[in-house]
Amino acid sequence: MKHENGDATKLKISDAHQRSVARRNLLILSLIFCTALGVRLLNWQAARHEAFRVQSSVALNYKHLAALIRANGVSSLYNASSSTSNPDLLGHPPGYPILLSFIYRVAPDSDTATQLLQMVLDSLSVIIVVLIAFELFPTAVGVIAGFLAALAPQFSWNSILLLPDSLAALPILLAIWLITKTLRRKNPASNRSSIISIFAAGALIGVSVWLRANSLLLAPFLALLFLFVSKRSARLRPAVVLLCGALLLIAPITIRNAIVYGKFIPVSLGAGQTLIEGIADYNSDGSLGLPQTDMELIRAEAEAAQRPEYANSLFTPDGIERDRARMARGLAVIRAHPIWFAGVMIRRAASMLRLERTPLRLAATGSGTWQSLVQWPLRAVQKIFITAIFLPLVLIGGGILVYQRQFQSLAILLIVPCYYFCTQSALHTEYRYVLVIHYFLFVLAAVALYSIAGKLNPMFRKRLAPMKPS
Numbered sequence: 001m002k003h004e005n006g007d008a009t010k011l012k013i014s015d016a017h018q019r020s021v022a023r024r025n026l027l028i029l030s031l032i033f034c035t036a037l038g039v040r041l042l043n044w045q046a047a048r049h050e051a052f053r054v055q056s057s058v059a060l061n062y063k064h065l066a067a068l069i070r071a072n073g074v075s076s077l078y079n080a081s082s083s084t085s086n087p088d089l090l091g092h093p094p095g096y097p098i099l100l101s102f103i104y105r106v107a108p109d110s111d112t113a114t115q116l117l118q119m120v121l122d123s124l125s126v127i128i129v130v131l132i133a134f135e136l137f138p139t140a141v142g143v144i145a146g147f148l149a150a151l152a153p154q155f156s157w158n159s160i161l162l163l164p165d166s167l168a169a170l171p172i173l174l175a176i177w178l179i180t181k182t183l184r185r186k187n188p189a190s191n192r193s194s195i196i197s198i199f200a201a202g203a204l205i206g207v208s209v210w211l212r213a214n215s216l217l218l219a220p221f222l223a224l225l226f227l228f229v230s231k232r233s234a235r236l237r238p239a240v241v242l243l244c245g246a247l248l249l250i251a252p253i254t255i256r257n258a259i260v261y262g263k264f265i266p267v268s269l270g271a272g273q274t275l276i277e278g279i280a281d282y283n284s285d286g287s288l289g290l291p292q293t294d295m296e297l298i299r300a301e302a303e304a305a306q307r308p309e310y311a312n313s314l315f316t317p318d319g320i321e322r323d324r325a326r327m328a329r330g331l332a333v334i335r336a337h338p339i340w341f342a343g344v345m346i347r348r349a350a351s352m353l354r355l356e357r358t359p360l361r362l363a364a365t366g367s368g369t370w371q372s373l374v375q376w377p378l379r380a381v382q383k384i385f386i387t388a389i390f391l392p393l394v395l396i397g398g399g400i401l402v403y404q405r406q407f408q409s410l411a412i413l414l415i416v417p418c419y420y421f422c423t424q425s426a427l428h429t430e431y432r433y434v435l436v437i438h439y440f441l442f443v444l445a446a447v448a449l450y451s452i453a454g455k456l457n458p459m460f461r462k463r464l465a466p467m468k469p470s
Contacts, residue, residue, distance in 0.1 A: 025134065028143055029127055036123035036150035042375065043156040044115055051160045052111070058092075059162040063109075065089045066100035074098060080260045087261070087319040090269045093253060095210030096164035115160045122159035122166045126150050128173040129439045133446065135180045136409045140453075145446035149439060153382045157358040158432055168211040169436035172218070172416060175201035175208075176440075179222070180412055182238070183229060195241055202242040206249020213267040214424055214433055219246030221419040229408045263320050271427070272326025273297060273314060278428035279333055282344045288333055297326075341426075348429060349421040353394070354387040355438070356431040390445055397444030400451050413440045 052059070068084045069076065076082040077094055089097075100114060107113035126149040133142035149155060159166045178201040182194045205222065208215045223239035230238065250267065257265035276297065280290040291297040294314060301322060302311035309317060334341045401410040417437040424434055 025139070028139070028146075029130060032130055032143070032146040032150055033123050033127050035147065036126040036156075037119060039151055039378065040119040040123060040156045040159050042378070043153075044119060044160045047157070048112070048115060048160060051115070051157075051162065054161050055163060061089065062092065062097050062100060062162070062164075065094065065097035066104060067109075069094075069097055069101040070104055074101075078256050078259055085260045087269070087315040087317075088313050090257075090261075090265070090315055090319065092164075092270075093210050093213050093267050094256075095207070096167070098210075099164075099167075111162060114162060118166055119159050121170055122155060123150075125166070125170045125173050125439065126155070128170070128177050129443065132173070132177050132180055132412075133443050135177070135184060136406075136412065136443075137447065138450070141443070141446045141450045144449050145443045148442045148446060151378070151381055152355075152385050152438075152442070153358045154356045154385065154431075154435070154438065157356075158435055161432070163432065164211040165432040165435050168208045168215065169439060171204040171207040171211075172215060172436050173439060175204040175222070176412065176416065178204070179225070179242075183408070183412070195238070198238045198241045199245040202245020202247075203249050205242075205246045209246075209250050209267060210253065212433075213270070214420075214427075216250070216267055217423055218416070218419050219243055221422075222415060225411060225415050228411050261320060265320065269315055269319055269323045272323040272328075272330060274427040275330035276326050278348070278426065279330055279341070279344065281428060282347065288337075290329075290333070345425040349425040352417075352420060352424070352429070352434045352437060353391055353441070354431075355385055355390055357386070390441070393445035393448040394441045396451075397447035400447055401444075413443055416440055 065084065068082075068089075072079075072082055072084055076084045079085060103110065103113050103117065126146055129149050130142045130146035133145045155166070178197045182197045182201075185191055185194050201222075202219055205215060205219045208218070219242055223242050226235045226239045226242075253267050254265070257263065257267075273294070276290050277292060277294075279288065280286075280292040283290060291300055298314055299311050302308055307317075310322070313319075315323070398410060398414075401407075401413075417440055420434045420437050
């Protein structure tokens with residue numbers, strides 16, 4: 001009887017402790033979310049009009065397709081005779097214009113509504129980063145990573161651009177969080193809820209592809225994660241389920257392109273264009289004769305084909321054939337200079353590790369106002385978000401995990417960055433294309449800061465807890 005009473009008491013204490021931890025974590029997440037959203041709102045207040053000037057032609061292309069979808073309906077995307085099927089609008093996936101069309105139904109042509117939604121969702125991305133860190137490390141690491149992501153000017157600036165790059169990061173982060181939670185369970189390959197979670201993770205990767213095509217091969221790459229972190233008997237099934245989830249979401253785009261254009265186009269056009277221009281980025285002397293800009297590209301095509309109309313657009317007329325010809329031309333250069341191109345990929349991958357120099361664009365405010373009291377320290381903090389500070393922290397954090405043999409945690413944090421290092425390094429790249437990798441790198445920086453704090457303060461000297469099945 002006493003033994004039963006003792007067990008009941010321990011169970012009550014355990015339940016009370018779990019509720020206390022849950023309340024504490026909820027408070028932490030709320031504080032980080034409010035901080036992230038506040039920083040983004042300050043940035044938006046000062047620079048919302050400046051954001052319109054970034055890739056304005058691309059943003060107008062998205063808005064034009066959104067207006068057509070709003071007028072003709074989403075189903076018009078599958079109608080070859082509809083204006084929504086103009087090949088000039090095939091340079092990007094249709095997910096962002098579809099989202100804009102729904103926003104414009106509520107707030108007609110409102111860029112402000114779009115920016116506010118993006119800021120909220122980007123703040124949610126910060127929370128997902130914290131949850132990933134909570135699964136892998138002590139709570140303090142998650143808190144540090146969360147505040148780094150909340151304050152980073154790179155994230156707050158990109159969240160107000162009228163482009164889908166910051167939005168595309170959220171489903172990828174959610175997918176990694178689901179996979180991380182699944183790997184913590186016992187026998188994840190045979191657990192029904194684990195299989196559902198992995199399928200949902202694949203579907204989330206598909207959602208990201210609807211927003212930006214550069215995550216098209218991420219699901220197969222993520223499937224490799226199970227080869228490194230799962231037992232031999234538990235590798236194949238989750239990998240296949242992940243791929244099925246992604247294919248289910250991506251297939252409607254591919255089917256639509258086959259119906260409308262009669263060609264196999266997985267998501268969108270532009271791969272040949274970005275391959276050629278990406279090679280030209282590192283051919284500074286122009287010896288390969290490749291164009292460095294879109295205008296140079298279409299003018300050269302018009303001249304070479306004696307088709308003046310080619311100079312008016314990347315994809316009209318003959319957009320599919322032209323982009324495939326660009327791809328073939330780029331691949332021919334790679335075959336002719338494989339070692340040089342490998343060096344290009346390494347240099348471009350290394351450049352992805354840098355932090356974009358985007359200090360918070362704050363409006364000038366008079367001294368003594370509440371805005372200046374917030375903005376001045378925020379400016380001071382954001383000045384440390386530079387490559388010279390964060391890259392060493394990332395390397396230290398990775399080194400600590402290797403030293404402590406936390407290879408599973410390291411693999412989870414590096415799988416997405418490694419994907420972009422391997423694929424995006426072959427193409428023309430801008431910082432916003434690989435924005436998502438820095439969410440994961442910030443967790444490594446947080447590991448380094450936590451360890452450094454442990455050397456300075458005894459309360460932080462607890463060893464980083466390795467990830468274990470729950």
